[in-house]
Amino acid sequence: MSLKYSILVLISLGCMGFYTIELKLFDYPEYFPVPEYNFDENPLEEAKVELGRALFYDPILSKDNTISCASCHSPYNAFAHTDHDLSHGINDEIGTRNAPALFNLAWQKSFMWDGAINHLDVQALAPISHPAEMGESIANVVNKLQNSALYRKMFFEAYGDSLATGEYTLKALSQFQLTLVSSNSKYDKVKVGKDSFTVQEQAGYTLFIKNCNSCHTEPLFSNYSFANNGLSIDTTLNDYGKWGISKQSKDSLLFKIPSLRNLSYTYPYMHDGRFKKLNEVLKHYTTGISHSKTIAKELKRPIILSSNDKVDLIAFLLTLNDKDFVFDPKNKFPRDILMSSEGFKK
Amino acid sequence: MTKTQVHTNLMKSLATSIGLCLALLYNTLDLTAQQQISFVPKLYNQPIIVGHKYFLEQQKDSVQIDKLQFYIANIYFYLDATEVHEVAQKHFLIDIENTSSLELNCNLEEGINYNKIKFDLGIDSTTNVSGAMGGDLDPTNGMYWTWQSGYINFKLEGSSPLCPARKNEFQFHIGGYQAPYNPLQTIELALTKGNLSIDVNIEQLLDQVDLTQTYKIMSPNAEAVATSQLFLQLFQQSK
Numbered sequence: 001m002s003l004k005y006s007i008l009v010l011i012s013l014g015c016m017g018f019y020t021i022e023l024k025l026f027d028y029p030e031y032f033p034v035p036e037y038n039f040d041e042n043p044l045e046e047a048k049v050e051l052g053r054a055l056f057y058d059p060i061l062s063k064d065n066t067i068s069c070a071s072c073h074s075p076y077n078a079f080a081h082t083d084h085d086l087s088h089g090i091n092d093e094i095g096t097r098n099a100p101a102l103f104n105l106a107w108q109k110s111f112m113w114d115g116a117i118n119h120l121d122v123q124a125l126a127p128i129s130h131p132a133e134m135g136e137s138i139a140n141v142v143n144k145l146q147n148s149a150l151y152r153k154m155f156f157e158a159y160g161d162s163l164a165t166g167e168y169t170l171k172a173l174s175q176f177q178l179t180l181v182s183s184n185s186k187y188d189k190v191k192v193g194k195d196s197f198t199v200q201e202q203a204g205y206t207l208f209i210k211n212c213n214s215c216h217t218e219p220l221f222s223n224y225s226f227a228n229n230g231l232s233i234d235t236t237l238n239d240y241g242k243w244g245i246s247k248q249s250k251d252s253l254l255f256k257i258p259s260l261r262n263l264s265y266t267y268p269y270m271h272d273g274r275f276k277k278l279n280e281v282l283k284h285y286t287t288g289i290s291h292s293k294t295i296a297k298e299l300k301r302p303i304i305l306s307s308n309d310k311v312d313l314i315a316f317l318l319t320l321n322d323k324d325f326v327f328d329p330k331n332k333f334p335r336d337i338l339m340s341s342e343g344f345k346k
Numbered sequence: 347m348t349k350t351q352v353h354t355n356l357m358k359s360l361a362t363s364i365g366l367c368l369a370l371l372y373n374t375l376d377l378t379a380q381q382q383i384s385f386v387p388k389l390y391n392q393p394i395i396v397g398h399k400y401f402l403e404q405q406k407d408s409v410q411i412d413k414l415q416f417y418i419a420n421i422y423f424y425l426d427a428t429e430v431h432e433v434a435q436k437h438f439l440i441d442i443e444n445t446s447s448l449e450l451n452c453n454l455e456e457g458i459n460y461n462k463i464k465f466d467l468g469i470d471s472t473t474n475v476s477g478a479m480g481g482d483l484d485p486t487n488g489m490y491w492t493w494q495s496g497y498i499n500f501k502l503e504g505s506s507p508l509c510p511a512r513k514n515e516f517q518f519h520i521g522g523y524q525a526p527y528n529p530l531q532t533i534e535l536a537l538t539k540g541n542l543s544i545d546v547n548i549e550q551l552l553d554q555v556d557l558t559q560t561y562k563i564m565s566p567n568a569e570a571v572a573t574s575q576l577f578l579q580l581f582q583q584s585k
Contacts, residue, residue, distance in 0.1 A: 038477075041476070041477060042477070116493060116494040116495065117494070117495050118474070118475050118495040118496075119475060119476065119477040119478075119495060120477070121477030121478035122477060122478055122485065122490065122495050125485055125490065125492040126492050126493055128492070129492035129493070130492070130493070137488075138485050138486050138492075139486040139487075139488065142486050165480055165484055165486070166478065166480075166484040166485045166486035166487075167478045167479055167480035167483075167484050167485075168480075170477075170478035170485065171477075171478050174477075174478075245494055246524075247567065
């Protein structure tokens with residue numbers, strides 16, 4: 001075997017190893033678009049994902065060590081929160097928005113209901129610092145992590161350096177969240193020919209394509225842009241969405257279009273959690289639209305759905321529930337790590 | 347020993363010798379490099395001491411500086427009109443309370459009298475949308491907004507009896523990157539006699555804003571952009 005040849009073999013073996021690891025940590029069906037997230041800047045690795053998972057579930061990220069990311073983003077709710085319409089943080093402070101579900105984040109261009117955050121890596125700074133959420137500072141979080149034997153070990157395994165930094169803490173949180181891919185609903189199985197829709201679901205699918213798909217675009221069930229879908233303003237909150245960030249009148253009442261996957265797990269619905277049931281959502285789209293200046297052009301004329309149509313449409317929406325994702329053990333609380341002698345529940 | 351192992355060993359020793367050569371080369375280069383520039387924050391020609399009181403000559407009242415941090419980025423040196431040196435480190439966080447941060451290692455060649463320097467005051471938009479970064483750009487430095495993405499380019503905090511705010515405090519956090527509110531400024535300074543010390547004359551800012559009206563800028567907006575225009579006058583080669 002020549003030197004050249006063996007180098008070639010070594011390189012290709014290396015690539016194959018890399019390829020299989022990538023497949024296991026982050027995988028998606030071929031009918032999904034190319035992700036937005038730049039994985040070259042933060043290549044997924046097992047130890048980093050694991051660190052991110054521990055951080056996500058660890059209340060060490062909050063000021064009084066009581067609130068973790070999972071307090072508001074529960075795995076059993078597709079990482080949304082269902083007890084409250086508005087989120088609850090430290091000292092039982094109430095936030096102003098409903099905690100969104102977290103999945104398929106690698107395809108999102110911007111984050112939060114108003115798009116205030118431009119990159120997944122820096123998203124966690126918002127809840128960590130928010131006085132009504134975790135009430136902490138990233139500098140202090142890093143300090144606490146540097147003083148924890150558990151995290152010195154985990155950072156060493158992930159980054160070859162036992163000292164946490166802000167960059168690594170945030171990137172590890174991204175790593176875990178990027179692995180939250182929902183692509184195994186009945187809809188997905190139909191897509192790859194492993195299942196088929198009932199007559200009712202098929203009728204609902206047709207109605208969906210006609211009335212909803214321009215915003216809640218398949219297969220992610222969102223185009224992740226912003227729209228005013230005609231919700232009347234809640235005068236106790238006065239939330240004008242994207243306008244609050246851009247201060248431009250064209251953005252008034254525009255909110256990020258959420259994915260419609262996993263709706264059975266993510267109620268209540270909308271940025272302020274005003275609807276508890278899908279029936280109420282359909283009632284909104286058919287007879288409840290509030291016509292303000294920035295209303296989306298698709299919603300200017302009323303959407304007409306008979307009561308049968310509504311039943312069909314809901315039947316279709318339920319095919320977007322992804323039980324495999326919601327109950328995937330790899331996404332759950334890392335009991336073995338956080339309940340260990342070095343973890344927070346020691 | 348299998349053939350692959352032989353090859354791995356061969357490659358290992360090859361790599362070690364290349365590494366050694368590079369290290370030697372780097373050391374010799376290092377002897378001529380290492381020249382730095384320094385920033386000296388001043389009020390009316392006096393180096394600023396944090397917590398010390400100064401008199402504002404225009405507004406006729408006292409002022410105290412508690413915090414001064416800013417980013418200097420993309421530094422280029424010129425000989426006549428030609429760019430001859432680009433500083434390898436792209437972003438430097440200057441912090442008045444961290445004296446070593448006032449000296450910027452530019453790896454300049456000795457014996458050259460550069461006659462112009464150009465740099466950005468702040469962080470460009472590409473860097474602003476590139477996620478979490480380390481070193482001087484690490485969000486633990488307190489120069490990254492949390493509720494809305496974006497770096498703070500320039501942070502000045504202090505107090506003056508002129509400010510009607512709580513405890514007479516003023517806070518200028520000038521940053522962001524999205525049009526139309528991008529306050530990034532590019533500064534060009536003539537350099538003479540190889541003097542690489544640059545004054546940061548804070549009175550150029552404090553004399554120009556009316557502290558009775560403008561004392562709190564905390565997000566990207568029109569006021570932040572207007573204030574950032576004053577940064578163009580802030581820097582001057584030390585006398």
